[in-house]
């Protein structure tokens with residue numbers, strides 16, 4: 099089955115065709131909405147120097163980033179913030195000296211009963227990282243949150259987030275086949291020069307209050323106005339946003 103995570107061990111590297119493919123292990127994790135254990139650290143370590151840095155993993159779930167860093171990110175330097183309390187509890191058990199923060203912010207796919215506040219008094223960080231979080235939010239939520247997170251950056255700190263690009267045909271098709279497996283069909287993607295949203299198996303400009311799946315695909319040139327695109331060995335595209 100195409101959506102069996104054990105089968106998905108080859109992940110395309112977007113944009114940079116010379117790298118072509120990269121192996122990533124996806125093992126299912128029971129009880130959380132984001133169900134995969136995967137090696138995020140190896141894929142980004144050539145771009146992001148995490149060593150001895152204070153890290154906020156925004157939407158970090160149960161801690162794939164710190165797990166795969168194999169000690170390079172020190173437990174006490176790592177904070178994870180997420181809307182999924184079950185995932186956070188799993189992370190907390192594994193890394194009790196890290197900080198695990200529940201964030202009851204609205205997300206139509208992950209937390210439709212959440213609210214629109216951002217009440218955390220966070221510390222400040224050298225690196226704020228968000229893998230595959232704004233892939234599953236509206237554009238407005240993405241921009242709003244980035245501006246908010248800039249307040250929690252140390253001088254010379256950076257925000258690294260991943261996005262899915264409309265130009266990344268293999269990723270588009272991979273998601274399409276997963277949605278067809280799940281829903282029986284999937285709208286054709288009508289690409290544009292900014293971003294498109296897919297809610298469940300439908301492309302729509304209106305995001306419902308509650309949906310099972312939400313994906314936002316960005317146009318590459320559009321995203322380059324928001325941040326610098328990096329070459330990283332991960333499934334999605336890594337962009338760096340500076341504090342300014």
Ligand SMILES: C[S@@+](CC[C@H](N)C(=O)[O-])C[C@H]1O[C@@H](n2cnc3c(N)ncnc32)[C@H](O)[C@@H]1O
Pocket residue numbers: 132134136138156157158159160161162163179180181182185201203204205208228229230231234235
């Ligand atoms: C696809 S998962 C990625 C998890 C993790 N970054 C990783 O790659 O292993 C998306 C994560 O973002 C979290 N999330 C979604 N909206 C969020 C928000 N507004 N604030 C914090 N976390 C959020 C979800 O609960 C989920 O754990």
